[in-house]
Amino acid sequence: xxxxxxxxxxxxxxxxxxxxxxxxxxxxxxxxxxxxxxxxxxxxxxxxxxxxxxxxxxxxxxxxxxxxxxxxxxxxxxxxxxxxxxxxxxxxxxxxxxxxxxxxxxxxxxxxxxxxxxxxxxxxxxxxxxxxxxxxxxxxxxxxxxxxxxxxxxxxxxxxxxxxxxxxxxxxxxxxxxxxxxxxxxxxxxxxxxxxxxxxxxxxxxxxxxxxxxxxxxxxxxxxxxxxxxxxxxxxxxxxxxxxxxxxxxxxxxxxxxxxxxxxxxxxxxxxxxxxxxxxxxxxxxxxxxxxxxxxxxxxxxxxxxxxxxxxxxxxxxxxxxxxxxxxxxxxxxxxxxxxxxxxxxxxxxxxxxxxxxxxxxxxxxxxxxxxxxxxxxxxxxxxxxxxxxxxxxxxxxxxxxxxxxxxxxxxxxxxxxxxxxxxxxxxxxxxxxxxxxxxxxxxxxxxxxxxxxxxxxxxxxxxxxxxxxxxxxxxxxxxxxxxxxxxxxxxxxxxxxxxxxxxxxxxxxxxxxxxxxxxxxxxxxxxxxxxxxxxxxx
Amino acid sequence: xxxxxxxxxxxxxxxxxxxxxxxxxxxxxxxxxxxxxxxxxxxxxxxxxxxxxxxxxxxxxxxxxxxxxxxxxxxxxxxxxxxxxxxxxxxxxxxxxxxxxxxxxxxxxxxxxxxxxxxxxxxxxxxxxxxxxxxxxxxxxxxxxxxxxxxxxxxxxxxxxxxxxxxxxxxxxxxxxxxxxxxxxxxxxxxxxxxxxxxxxxxxxxxxxxxxxxxxxxxxxxxxxxxxxxxxxxxxxxxxxxxxxxxxxxxxxxxxxxxxxxxxxxxxxxxxxxxxxxxxxxxxxxxxxxxxxxxxxxxxxxxxxxxxxxxxxxxxxxxxxxxxxxxxxxxxxxxxxxxxxxxxxxxxxxxxxxxxxxxxxxxxxxxxxxxxxxxxxxxxxxxxxxxxxxxxxxxxxxxxxx
Numbered sequence: 001x002x003x004x005x006x007x008x009x010x011x012x013x014x015x016x017x018x019x020x021x022x023x024x025x026x027x028x029x030x031x032x033x034x035x036x037x038x039x040x041x042x043x044x045x046x047x048x049x050x051x052x053x054x055x056x057x058x059x060x061x062x063x064x065x066x067x068x069x070x071x072x073x074x075x076x077x078x079x080x081x082x083x084x085x086x087x088x089x090x091x092x093x094x095x096x097x098x099x100x101x102x103x104x105x106x107x108x109x110x111x112x113x114x115x116x117x118x119x120x121x122x123x124x125x126x127x128x129x130x131x132x133x134x135x136x137x138x139x140x141x142x143x144x145x146x147x148x149x150x151x152x153x154x155x156x157x158x159x160x161x162x163x164x165x166x167x168x169x170x171x172x173x174x175x176x177x178x179x180x181x182x183x184x185x186x187x188x189x190x191x192x193x194x195x196x197x198x199x200x201x202x203x204x205x206x207x208x209x210x211x212x213x214x215x216x217x218x219x220x221x222x223x224x225x226x227x228x229x230x231x232x233x234x235x236x237x238x239x240x241x242x243x244x245x246x247x248x249x250x251x252x253x254x255x256x257x258x259x260x261x262x263x264x265x266x267x268x269x270x271x272x273x274x275x276x277x278x279x280x281x282x283x284x285x286x287x288x289x290x291x292x293x294x295x296x297x298x299x300x301x302x303x304x305x306x307x308x309x310x311x312x313x314x315x316x317x318x319x320x321x322x323x324x325x326x327x328x329x330x331x332x333x334x335x336x337x338x339x340x341x342x343x344x345x346x347x348x349x350x351x352x353x354x355x356x357x358x359x360x361x362x363x364x365x366x367x368x369x370x371x372x373x374x375x376x377x378x379x380x381x382x383x384x385x386x387x388x389x390x391x392x393x394x395x396x397x398x399x400x401x402x403x404x405x406x407x408x409x410x411x412x413x414x415x416x417x418x419x420x421x422x423x424x425x426x427x428x429x430x431x432x433x434x435x436x437x438x439x440x441x442x443x444x445x446x447x448x449x450x451x452x453x454x455x456x457x458x459x460x461x462x463x464x465x466x467x468x469x470x471x472x473x474x475x476x477x478x479x480x481x482x483x484x485x486x487x488x489x490x491x492x493x494x495x496x497x498x499x500x501x502x503x504x505x506x507x508x509x510x511x512x513x514x515x516x517x518x519x520x521x522x523x524x525x526x527x528x529x530x531x532x533x534x535x536x537x538x539x
Numbered sequence: 540x541x542x543x544x545x546x547x548x549x550x551x552x553x554x555x556x557x558x559x560x561x562x563x564x565x566x567x568x569x570x571x572x573x574x575x576x577x578x579x580x581x582x583x584x585x586x587x588x589x590x591x592x593x594x595x596x597x598x599x600x601x602x603x604x605x606x607x608x609x610x611x612x613x614x615x616x617x618x619x620x621x622x623x624x625x626x627x628x629x630x631x632x633x634x635x636x637x638x639x640x641x642x643x644x645x646x647x648x649x650x651x652x653x654x655x656x657x658x659x660x661x662x663x664x665x666x667x668x669x670x671x672x673x674x675x676x677x678x679x680x681x682x683x684x685x686x687x688x689x690x691x692x693x694x695x696x697x698x699x700x701x702x703x704x705x706x707x708x709x710x711x712x713x714x715x716x717x718x719x720x721x722x723x724x725x726x727x728x729x730x731x732x733x734x735x736x737x738x739x740x741x742x743x744x745x746x747x748x749x750x751x752x753x754x755x756x757x758x759x760x761x762x763x764x765x766x767x768x769x770x771x772x773x774x775x776x777x778x779x780x781x782x783x784x785x786x787x788x789x790x791x792x793x794x795x796x797x798x799x800x801x802x803x804x805x806x807x808x809x810x811x812x813x814x815x816x817x818x819x820x821x822x823x824x825x826x827x828x829x830x831x832x833x834x835x836x837x838x839x840x841x842x843x844x845x846x847x848x849x850x851x852x853x854x855x856x857x858x859x860x861x862x863x864x865x866x867x868x869x870x871x872x873x874x875x876x877x878x879x880x881x882x883x884x885x886x887x888x889x890x891x892x893x894x895x896x897x898x899x900x901x902x903x904x905x906x907x908x909x910x911x912x913x914x915x916x917x918x919x920x921x922x923x924x925x926x927x928x929x930x931x932x933x934x935x936x937x938x939x940x941x
Binding site: 014025054056493496 | 588591592593594595596626627628631635642643644647648650651807810811813814832833834844874875876880882883884886890891894895898
């Protein structure tokens, strides 16, 4: 039996922890950790916990392992009407992770009875990634226990462990690495991202150099961390890097974090909040070094990592390096297909329909999740690419809905970006697009207490809010952002520490310098725009 | 408030047994201004949004002169308000501190560890039904369990319970906005003082001789006055609300024989039944101690700064815009995001204790007792409009199985 908690919805009420303390735990005052898999003995308690959740954020799947089989299908012509499509169409989903699964479930839920094929390059059925850098590293959940709970049976043919390597739009076929082709009437692309590897392939291959994105990555890293290492180097202090550093400290390991920017999390939240993250790390005993890059990783005679060289001339002896330099979108397999796909993602309209390179929208290819970028009216219609759990779920549902209905019934994907991170016992949550902010105020609480809500302004309106252990307030700011409320928020409020608010510069790094921290990327206005690739600096 | 207004009718005892038609009327104006400047909010999304709005305060000393200030001890008493009547950062510090021995992250198994003892209490109470053909669910079952539970949580000697029973009653009625009609505030202040004196002694004893329960755990970390205020709040809340929840569940099930029959065949239905009762008959009907700190635009109305605000939880829980067929008691309801325990930072502190008690009490009650019928429907209610619940629930029974 498995479960997942929508941590965007979760506000840390902790009712589940009281009722099922073996399955749920609080990490700090409000960050929730949960065991994605539980056994029959816990069933009654989990049921009570799920029912008690004040924001109904717990999804439980009591069934045994989901079945997966599907017989043959009948081919159909390209220009078929929606009813025929819904009844006997062929839908292929490339990318069998969170977005792919939720899309498949939505298709079935909305009455799609045709054939459904799920293609995934990993060998595993869809699993949940956020625990891999949190519960899993702390030994509270095994990486292999993170399979996602199912909302319903999807009756799909699963092609797992084989990647897509090409798309032929004319033939309406996906080509797989094993030479097979799969035909579709509608295609959904949810290929997501992968961890950006260390830029030097030989160094990246050293024993002890890790990235963290997949179940296997997490299992390998966990084995190493619990196998008697003394110092870990984390390269990059974005969310994943900071979470890894936090877990290492909790495991009692010495940690050095090397961050090229001026503070942790600057790419996503700016330097003002970054300074709080900086303090948190040092307070928990992290050897944090900002403003430096790692220039080389050095191995011993048998290929084991033994030290790292930093751009300031420092040399550190380390046995483990975790490369946390952000993600790369899995779009290479679309090269030459004629769809507007590049390093910044696959451009699609607000209805998730993919654009071709000419900026003309296709009607049979859809994209959702980390790999998709689409225009958002609240943010100047810029194309947003969102590496957020909640976005994957919501966009997948919209894409699935739109794939099997007629034009006027289609819905736009206007989700307000939202994400969370748990590190050093603090629950960090954000809503809106902080990186757009040109000004910032601390509207509630105090930075010095590491418990606050910071509000970001953009041209005189509220554009985002970020909270440290203040999740219960974010719903309010979400409404403020959606309604374009004026910035700064001058009204009186509880826990306001100053008589008047003095907006300050949130201190985002120069956007022209590539960074790894941002999980919301503004990618300009053009559907086929391609930007520079990431090049590590060698200062 | 004009007499005859809907709000006056809601607080009128004559309507205690069934205020729901009045709530339905109220929802026609989601944000309604009373003649005295109080704003009454009754629709789900508006109530939920305001409960999470930092421009609203639980500290009633923010109200201009002339308005009632529930929760504020008389100035001469020198006592602090309890944490439910404070705002952050004071609220957060107090609640985090009190939570340390009570719940996660520091004590996630404290309440869980009380299950065994509380289950025993349930068994004893039901054993005592033996040989009777009529019981009062309130006196014989719903009242003794929560009282034992809160005494165990706090570490109050159970034998002292009769002492503060009447104090708790008087204090609970002080949150009722119309309790002034019968000298409530004076009685409440006096009860507060007597209970305070009792608790001051008890806390001092705990400080010297720590025992089980959270008062002993908190005594070294909290100012005596803050701890005393906390103990008063938890005692009162522990007395009044869970009693209502258990009684309301019993009453509702006896009024819905079809669901009762299903429940008896399928005990797992207890979980959704309990949540649905919290929506359908919430033990705290409304929260009348909120104050606007700024002008707030909501549902086309501006609530001016300084206005008292009432959030009508029981009305919101039956808002048809949120809950399909809201007046139907339906344990199969999906996505039951009710406001029975409120929401936001003031979400009921005792909710997990109440749920543990309900999960122990309700299935056992209906497994063991063969009910024949309600002897009075509606039953007599207590005066309180906020902490609304039957004073007695007499039922005829045919027997009790072991």
